Ligand SMILES: C[C@H](N)C(=O)N[C@@H](Cc1c[nH]cn1)C(=O)O
Ligand SMILES: [Zn+2]
């Protein structure tokens with residue numbers, strides 16, 4: 046069916062104002078994992094809510110309550126639940142996105158200010174925190190609605206929305222909110238939803254658009270080690286006392302091998318090996334170790350064997366070490382023994398793994414390794430947040446509609462991918478609504494989500510907006 050020509054033309058004609066709106070969104074430092082930025086994260090939700098209501102969307106701000114983070118009781122950012130259109134003859138599509146972002150400091154190595162959207166006209170890129178994850182895709186949906194409103198075009202489907210501000214920090218409170226809304230049946234905002242579309246991930250490479258049918262789950266931990274009553278002078282106390290950092294580094298070094306093998310007994314073993322048929326899927330993919338190295342910015346793939354590398358992201362669990370809170374990390378040479386440190390790491394999970402299944406294994410292993418150190422320091426393993434993995438049926442009409450939309454705009458067939466990242470609410474949508482969920486990424490593999498110099502190519506924002514709009518037209522006629 047395709048989208049009307051005037052919609053596509055409108056998107057091209059208004060590209061600059063769409064980029065300006067993305068710039069306004071990027072400016073708001075909605076870092077959900079930083080207590081100091083909680084008011085800004087809430088403000089971002091209110092800004093988005095205003096944008097939606099101005100475009101005619103009926104919304105309600107769901108108060109998700111409070112939680113304790115970094116020693117403070119904080120209000121959770123609102124979930125924005127919305128609806129546009131009530132035509133019983135039309136299908137109803139639920140759209141999800143998140144308006145919070147990962148932390149970013151210029152001193153992390155950004156070439157520009159992370160919260161100022163910079164339009165790099167030479168490379169045709171929009172650089173800024175959240176440009177691709179996930180403010181760009183959310184703005185893409187606003188662009189689609191604005192185009193229809195301004196052109197006086199009826200949307201081909203009814204829309205429902207669920208936008209959250211805690212995705213980068215465990216999606217606290219959202220599952221309960223979604224389940225409660227679904228339980229209201231046809232009286233609730235999610236009554237009659239036929240399918241779900243999430244645009245919050247990336248193509249597998251920089252050439253070919255993708256459709257994603259799987260996500261890894263996550264289990265995020267901290268190893269807290271404390272000892273001295275306060276930070277100590279290493280010249281006065283070195284080799285006299287048990288040092289928390291020494292214990293922590295020892296423990297963190299026992300979690301994962303340099304080749305990616307997870308050293309916690311029982312974790313890798315939970316996942317059945319791939320059979321011949323599954324292996325063929327990875328062989329056929331338009332992907333090479335050069336692609337991973339291009340997106341990683343260095344020749345550092347774990348293997349020269351393309352299937353091994355791609356399976357590492359799509360169908361195997363992984364364990365990554367993220368950082369150490371409390372450790373000296375500034376410029377200069379401070380000769381300190383930190384008194385209290387927390388080592389952060391997470392496991393990415395694949396079916397049949399769940400956070401509940403891995404937590405006891407992780408805790409028991411680290412406790413037994415700590416016991417071997419005979420340290421007088423105190424240690425505990427803290428589970429911080431998690432989410433289950435998800436896999437969908439790609440033969441569903443929802444995927445067919447998205448495939449047609451991609452072919453119509455990009456003139457290419459999509460790759461079918463399983464994503465290595467996690468979006469905790471995905472499985473909750475699939476299970477509570479009992480409908481197909483699709484991930485329709487806007488950005489490319491080299492966007493640098495969560496990293497320095499995060500960007501979204503201008504063409505991915507503009508053509509990506511056209512894909513989102515066209516997808517709705519294809520859903521309308523899909524059977
Ligand atoms: C895939 C999505 N864009 C994303 O980045 N999700 C995060 C979710 C998360 C969980 N804990 C912290 N963040 C991710 O996969 O890291
Ligand atoms: Zn993210």
Ligand SMILES: [Zn+2]
Nearest residue numbers: 143178179245
């Ligand atoms: Zn995201």
